Amino acid sequence: MPDAAGLECLKRENSRLLREDLAQGRVAFRALPEVVTLNHTDLCNLRCVMCPRNLAQGTHRLDRRILGYLADELFPTARKLILTTSGGEPLGADFDFLLERALAHAVRIDAVTNGVLLTRELYRRGRTAFDHLNVSLDSHVPEVYERIRLGARFDAVHENLRAIQEERRAAPDDVLYSASAVVMRSNVGHLPEFVEHAAALGFDGVVFQRLLHTVKPTPEEDPFTHPGEAAVRAAFERAGEAARRSGVDLYLSEFGLPPVRVRALRAKRPDPILGAGVCWFIAQNFSVMYTGEVYPCCIPTDHRLGNVLYDDPVVIWNGAPFRRLRAAHRSGRGTPFCSGCIHAPHLKARPLAPAQELVKLARRAVRHVGGLAAASLRRRDAPTVLAPPLPRLAWRDGAFERGAAGVRTLSAPHLRNEAAAFDAGDGSLYLVRDGELLRAGAGEATPRAIARLRAPPAPRASALRVVAPRRLAAAFVEDGRLLRVQIGGAGAPARASEVVVPEVVVEEALRLSDPRAYVRQHGIDVARDGSLWVAEYGTFPGARCGVVHRAADAAAPLRPRLRLPFARHMHTVRALADGRVLVTTDDLASCRRLLAFPAGGGRARVVERAWSGFTAIASDGAWIHFGSELLDRNGLLRRDPGLRAPAEFRPLPDRLDLQVRDLVALGGGRIAALLSVDADLVGRRAGRRAALLLSRDDGATWAVAHEFAADWSDAPEALLRVDRGPRAPDSPARLLTLCSDAPTLFDVA
Numbered sequence: 001m002p003d004a005a006g007l008e009c010l011k012r013e014n015s016r017l018l019r020e021d022l023a024q025g026r027v028a029f030r031a032l033p034e035v036v037t038l039n040h041t042d043l044c045n046l047r048c049v050m051c052p053r054n055l056a057q058g059t060h061r062l063d064r065r066i067l068g069y070l071a072d073e074l075f076p077t078a079r080k081l082i083l084t085t086s087g088g089e090p091l092g093a094d095f096d097f098l099l100e101r102a103l104a105h106a107v108r109i110d111a112v113t114n115g116v117l118l119t120r121e122l123y124r125r126g127r128t129a130f131d132h133l134n135v136s137l138d139s140h141v142p143e144v145y146e147r148i149r150l151g152a153r154f155d156a157v158h159e160n161l162r163a164i165q166e167e168r169r170a171a172p173d174d175v176l177y178s179a180s181a182v183v184m185r186s187n188v189g190h191l192p193e194f195v196e197h198a199a200a201l202g203f204d205g206v207v208f209q210r211l212l213h214t215v216k217p218t219p220e221e222d223p224f225t226h227p228g229e230a231a232v233r234a235a236f237e238r239a240g241e242a243a244r245r246s247g248v249d250l251y252l253s254e255f256g257l258p259p260v261r262v263r264a265l266r267a268k269r270p271d272p273i274l275g276a277g278v279c280w281f282i283a284q285n286f287s288v289m290y291t292g293e294v295y296p297c298c299i300p301t302d303h304r305l306g307n308v309l310y311d312d313p314v315v316i317w318n319g320a321p322f323r324r325l326r327a328a329h330r331s332g333r334g335t336p337f338c339s340g341c342i343h344a345p346h347l348k349a350r351p352l353a354p355a356q357e358l359v360k361l362a363r364r365a366v367r368h369v370g371g372l373a374a375a376s377l378r379r380r381d382a383p384t385v386l387a388p389p390l391p392r393l394a395w396r397d398g399a400f401e402r403g404a405a406g407v408r409t410l411s412a413p414h415l416r417n418e419a420a421a422f423d424a425g426d427g428s429l430y431l432v433r434d435g436e437l438l439r440a441g442a443g444e445a446t447p448r449a450i451a452r453l454r455a456p457p458a459p460r461a462s463a464l465r466v467v468a469p470r471r472l473a474a475a476f477v478e479d480g481r482l483l484r485v486q487i488g489g490a491g492a493p494a495r496a497s498e499v500v501v502p503e504v505v506v507e508e509a510l511r512l513s514d515p516r517a518y519v520r521q522h523g524i525d526v527a528r529d530g531s532l533w534v535a536e537y538g539t540f541p542g543a544r545c546g547v548v549h550r551a552a553d554a555a556a557p558l559r560p561r562l563r564l565p566f567a568r569h570m571h572t573v574r575a576l577a578d579g580r581v582l583v584t585t586d587d588l589a590s591c592r593r594l595l596a597f598p599a600g601g602g603r604a605r606v607v608e609r610a611w612s613g614f615t616a617i618a619s620d621g622a623w624i625h626f627g628s629e630l631l632d633r634n635g636l637l638r639r640d641p642g643l644r645a646p647a648e649f650r651p652l653p654d655r656l657d658l659q660v661r662d663l664v665a666l667g668g669g670r671i672a673a674l675l676s677v678d679a680d681l682v683g684r685r686a687g688r689r690a691a692l693l694l695s696r697d698d699g700a701t702w703a704v705a706h707e708f709a710a711d712w713s714d715a716p717e718a719l720l721r722v723d724r725g726p727r728a729p730d731s732p733a734r735l736l737t738l739c740s741d742a743p744t745l746f747d748v749a
Contacts, residue, residue: 007076007106010541014077015270022276022283027326028318032542033286034270036074036107037082037298040067041093042290045116047150048138050182052087052216054150060290061093066308068101073313074286075105076541079270080131083111084298087215088290091117102129108269112136112180116152120163131269132176134207135161139187140197148186158201165202176265178251180207183232184221191235192242199246204265206243208236210254256342278329279344286317296325301337312566312588314542391608391647396700398636398650404694404703406749412736414446415743418461419521420720420736425469427724428487429736432461432474437485437504442724451504453483460739465524467532468554473509473524480515481508482534482558510558513547516540517569521718521738522615522662526554527575531601534558535570535583545569546591548583550601562604567591574617576624578641582607584614587629596643607643618663618671625671625699627660631684634659636673638699650702658688662718666748668730671695673702674737676715690715692735692746706746714742 002010018031042058044051075081081102083090091113102109108131115135126133139145142154168177179198181187187194191208198206211222219225223232236252240260243250250260272280281287281297288294292309294316295301303325306316316322328335329347340349417431427442435458438447453461453474463475470487486505512518513536523535530553538545546567549558564570568586575581579599585591594610597603616627623638626647635651652658658675665671673693677684690708695701708715716737722745723734735746 002076004106010077011079011106014541015079018284019273022273022278025277025330027323027330032074032077032314033284033317034078035080035082035285036070036078037084037285037287038062038067038070038090038098039084039088039287039289040098041088041090043093044087044089044114045092046089046114046152048114049148049150050184050211050216050218050221055216058088058290062288062290062292064094064097066292067094067098070288070308070313071098071101071105073542075101075107078105078107081107081109082285083109089114089117091122095122096125099126099129110134110268114149114152115157115160118160118164120160120167123164123167127173127175130175132178134178134180135203136182137179137194137198138181138184139190140194141187141190144186144190148184161201168202174266176205176268177203178205178207179203180209182209182211183223183235183255184211184218185223185226186221188223188227188232188235192238195239195242195248195250196246199243199248203248204263205249205251206239207251208239208255253342275346277332277346278326279338279341281343282322282326282329286313288313296322297343301335303335303337310590312590314544315566317542391610393637393649394646396648396650398652398699399701399703400650400653400656400693401701401703404705407692407694407705408747408749409706410745410747412743412745415736415745416741417743418739419464419474420738421464421466421472422720422722422736423466423469424723424727429722430464430466430472432464434458435461435476437472437474439487450487451485451506453485453506454479462537463519463521463524465521465526467524467526468530471554473519473532473534473554475519475524477518478516478540479518480512482510482512482519483507484509484554510534510549512536513545514538514540514543517543517545522572522574523570525573525575525581527581527599527601528577528579529600530554532556532558533561533573533575533581535573537569537571539569543568546585548573561597561601562595564591564593567593571615571629572617574619576619576641577621582617582624584610584617594643616660616663616673618665620665620667620669620671620698622669623698625663625665627663627673629659629661631681632657634675636660636663636693636699636702648699650699655688656691656693656704658684658690661716664719664721664735666721666733667727669696669698670733670748671699672705672719672733672735672746672748674716674719676717679712685712692719694748705748706744708744709742714740714744716740716743 014031021029021031040062042060044053044058047054090111109129110132112134138148145154181194195206240250243260244262247262249262273283276283288308292307294305296303305321306319334347338344339347417433419432421430429440431438431447435452435454435456436449437451437453439450440447454476459476459479462477465473467473472485474483474485484507517536517538519534520537523537525533532551532554534549536545536547546564547560548562548570550561551558564585568588571584571586573583581597583595585593592610594607595604596607614626615629618625624641626637628634634657635649637647637649639647656675658677660673661676662674676690689710691704692706693702694705717739720736720738722736733748737744
């Protein structure tokens with residue numbers, strides 16, 4: 001995870017892209033939402049008279065795994081998390097979990113609460129994250145308060161509020177702190193006194209809200225029916241005077257009235273984007289209901305944009321429903337639900353007859369009920385976004401003994417590399433360090449620089465592969481392109497330091513689908529027919545780089561061969577000896593696939609929805625070997641060459657339970673496996689070491705050939721076979737660790 005400076009950089013760039021997208025009139029955005037709204041539960045501790053919970057207790061609560069998934073996908077670029085109510089109390093369901101995620105990703109929080117759970121301790125935990133905290137009170141008269149907010153005790157809630165007032169006096173902060181009241185017949189007569197009461201409790205402002213009948217009709221409390229509109233307006237005027245006397249702001253936007261500003265309060269963060277021809281809700285905000293459904297805003301409409309239980313939130317954000325709604329705003333034609341809304345002043349109000357209002361209500365009801373029914377039916381057949389089906393597995397014991405015999409370990413500091421490639425044809429070893437390409441010819445111990453691939457300061461190299469004799473493919477992290485390197489062009493060789501260095505030609509071979517995408521070591525391979533296969537990879541927020549490219553040969557142009565718009569990236573491309581090419585997709589659970597292209601590059605077929613996001617594949621002819629990349633319970637798998645029978649799965653013991661980063665077939669039934677894990681997964685590293693495993697029986701059993709340093713200082717990312725000379729099935733093999741400041745050579749007998 002990026003540090004604070006890195007997070008701010010991500011957010012700043014996202015905000016810049018969003019405003020640029022809007023200025024250019026886009027309806028599909030490169031940027032992700034700045035605001036995430038979670039109506040994540042309808043469970044509540046009260047039964048307020050104007051709320052649907054007055055009719056029945058809620059039953060929904062988004063799974064914590066879904067909340068974590070949304071946080072991981074959207075929080076790195078978001079600036080605000082809004083925890084609001086759709087009949088639920090947001091502090092009563094997973095608030096600590098969401099607060100932890102918000103703090104980790106430097107996201108500010110707006111929260112609307114009834115105050116029952118708003119203790120001094122909770123406020124202390126959240127004050128560094130809170131941007132705006134609103135407490136729904138409705139009345140300062142105990143008997144009126146308890147009649148409206150059924151289940152609440154006036155004294156208990158006010159004890160919480162007085163404790164927070166003391167806390168803010170002792171340690172002032174910049175939290176925007178407000179009280180709100182739904183204007184009803186029960187409280188309209190004493191709104192001025194409510195404002196004064198809120199000021200006495202230390203609130204910065206008071207918000208008056210309109211009583212809505214769209215979800216739970218409460219006609220007996222409608223103040224515009226009785227005492228009438230004139231009396232309501234008069235109450236607002238008296239409340240405004242009370243605000244001026246008491247020194248608090250009063251907000252009346254839901255009634256189309258300007259605020260009464262008394263204090264110089266800071267603006268909420270981020271600033272809403274106004275005047276762009278698109279409502280800020282559909283320009284900046286991603287709003288999720290407790291059912292997982294995504295709606296454009298807080299007002300119930302028939303615009304259902306997707307469901308995060310089954311659909312990728314990044315795909316929903318630019319999906320067809322979102323694009324159509326933005327286009328309706330940009331064109332000015334609007335929609336029955338948006339036209340005339342206070343948040344869409346750029347759309348003209350549509351005069352609706354009473355019958356049309358009934359049609360609107362019916363559409364909303366049908367859409368909502370139909371959506372719930374469809375989601376219920378879908379749950380019977382479709383896995384959630386985080387729970388893809390497990391592939392068929394035949395569980396086996398892999399033994400996993402310590403101390404593999406016949407493995408010699410050599411330190412190789414002279415081979416420090418970010419990426420490396422070996423040309424078995426002439427015995428040349430190529431390395432990339434700090435943007436330079438180095439070469440050690442056959443018999444040369446020390447590599448020498450032969451070309452500069454990137455000007456300093458160069459990003460870290462992510463891939464280097466020999467794709468044809470004296471021809472390499474190279475890539476750098478988040479560089480947005482693949483380079484083609486020709487060793488020994490038509491010109492005469494040059495001389496450097498008395499060593500003959502062949503001419504090196506470097507050119508751009510491919511511009512990737514996103515300038516932040518790149519290609520990894522496992523994302524390049526050459527098929528039996530000489531065709532070159534390249535897969536894109538992306539780790540930036542919102543990355544969707546599910547593209548595989550193919551060229552007829554190493555010198556031919558690369559063309560997109562497969563596009564998966566739901567995939568964050570492609571993990572591995574592996575060409576098999578029989579001409580087939582296997583491709584695995586990313587680590588988003590619902591997006592994991594194992595696909596196979598037939599020999600010759602025909603259409604890919606889905607072999608299975610692989611639950612582990614395989615990043616390592618090797619084949620020795622008799623079996624195809626895979627490694628899993630899970631947070632825990634990893635293992636090694638092997639399958640028959642036809643990929644028809646269930647995979648044999650050998651789970652790693654706890655002491656070795658790390659991700660399988662690489663697999664290399666060494667011949668004669670020998671398979672090497674590299675176990676490691678990312679540096680930010682500190683908990684997974686604790687008490688474990690990156691390790692090299694070796695199997696001598698086609699993956700039936702495994703032994704630990706080497707354990708890397710306990711401080712992870714020499715843990716590699718991949719392995720490279722660097723044998724010189726013919727490769728007989730049972731000949732000795734040599735492996736070099738990649739992307740390590742302390743590289744190691746392994747000789748395997």
